[in-house]
Amino acid sequence: MRIKTTVAIATMAMLALSACGGDDGDDEPTSGGATESAEIRVWINGPDTPQAARDWLKETFEEQHDGSTLVIEEQQWDGLVERLTTALSSESETPDVVEVGNTQAPTFTAAGAFADLTDRLDELGGEDLLPGFVEGATVDGQVYAVPYYAGSKYVFYRKDLFEDAGLSVPTTMDEFVETAIALKEANPEPASFSGFWLPGQDWRNGVSFIWDAGGDLAVEQDGAWQGALSTPESIEGLETVQRLFQEASGAAKDGNEADPQTPFCNNEVGMMSAPGWVRGLIEDPETGCPDMMENVGVFALPGSDGEPAPVLLGGSDIAVSAKSEHPEHAMDVVELMLSDEYQTIFAENGLTPAKMSLSPLLGDDEFAQATIDAASNAKLTPAAPGWAMVEGSRVLEDLFVDIAKGGDVAELAAAADERLDEELAR
């Protein structure tokens, strides 16, 4: 039976290959390798960077560097930590310039993934750069990343639905929660309607309620970082979150916060907390519903004391990979990305520019006001060196989904603290 023998041999070979192949299932798009010596690859995340800015960057760079090309590769925010971990450590695969979330930057900075930018800091903006961002990317006095843009989330709401339900814009946290629940009650159809749209995985919005109640995600004690989700204050905040999940939100209890414009344009949302650039997605006829804009209002999430609530300081850093083969070119790209021309495009699209001197460009309409209010009390995630690992292991996503499912908050928070301690101890 020759066939049997052949089959058996083929099987053994496949068995060996299959068993040891490991996890190659993650089909990441990779470049075809460095062909041209001066092809600069830039990783930009999500749709945040306006198309006009991308075009300007590519054109200007290629004009200034004859024979070089610049390739922008858009990455998803979801799973970025994992992708950066693998890509940045490989000389052949690494992009030259990367955008990284401001809360993720310290981990990669501490690990030595980025090139030192200290010498070029003055040309990049120096003292004019948003301060919190530069500090987060500084190790032993050397700066490894610079701010790209900032932008904290604020609340988009439907003026017409508020009017129909006889509601007014809330000015305190309590009023906000009541308004969200009242909106949901006033719109029983469809079942997926949200007074306040809060998908289960969305801890980046949920953390505002923890901070407003006086709690925190993690605190530093005697030089060691520990989870702080099970303190009485944090639990109070998480209970507010659970109430919103159960009484005000019609979003998927295990969904993530990507594409908020979809349910918003589908008449399923009364209020949602989203980054400023989502306005552009609503206004765009392809992704959104420009007709609805006349009914859209915005305000900064109010805190218990009537001032803006603490929200997550959103934004990105930009850095040069330590393994880049063309660090000089890469730094030129960073310089262009921080130039006044490029940053002006950001300001026009509702993103807070990386340079303080450019913030007046945001304008003075309702949207600019909400942007400035939200930023006035914005906070960063804990400055622990291992924070990106917390994000990579999805501890917080799991916690919030479990809370959305209706689990016991105190128990879940205690369990999440244990896992935070583990990740932060690394």
Next chain:
Amino acid sequence: MTSPRAPRAPRSWLPLGLLLPTVVALTVALGYPLTRQVGLSFQEFGLAQQFGRPPEWVGLENYRDLVTDRYLWLVIGRSLAFCLVNAAATMAIGTAVALLMRLMSTPVRLLVQSGLLLAWAMPVLASLTVWQWLFDSQYGVVNWLLVRFGADYEGHAWLLEPMSFFFVATVVVVWMSVPFVAFTVYAALTQVSADLVEAAQLDGAGAWQRFRVVYLPAARPVLLVVALLQVIWDLRVFTQIYVLQQAGGVTRDTNLLGTYIYRLGIGGGDFGAAAAVAIFMLALTVVLTAPYVRMMLSAEDES
């Protein structure tokens, strides 16, 4: 084994020379990662080491931490259950489709085969996106249909509960693997001589008996091989689970070995522990497949 031995040919290096490329390829492609993985599992290797800091040797510490962690055993149990259920379902459905194909008229069979090929050829991520849309809690077709038929599935989150999550994962994995099984088994069935089947029929064997006594023994070697591959593939399933986890569900309650290793290593920056789990997985694969391999080898000896 009674045939007289052929006279021994003069010693030649040709067979060895022919084997050499394979041996070299296997050594490089398997040996290096395997050695590296074993080494890693004895090291404390984190993100800083990934970027060039020298790692520290910690002996068996990674293994000790894992063995005493109940979660590892939970994940192993979960992976085993998932693997066996999926492999069994795939084999059953695939074989059934193969048997069915024998009875189809040519045009119908071609249609079915094209459908199977399309499912098989579809890139994993592309088909996963479609599956994700189908099961979307808000806008998914599955919920819409169920509501149409009067079931209370409005806004039902399929991925929220672990059992329901694994149900969806099973549907996706089985859907993707059935074509391979169906084609392979169908090919094996076409080798069964029509005379034999006819003889059995004349002897009064019913459909089930014909399957059990005629088809099954003839297709046994192929079925064994395919089942073995299914077990291996379903044990190391990764992409489907990973993508579904991003879409919903609780990551910790739905991790299988593949995603656990990934979360531990690439997500959580603990490559040492991740390598140690990977060694567990390798051992598990060997244990799980050893009986099959032995069966196949003994079948070969008999012939």
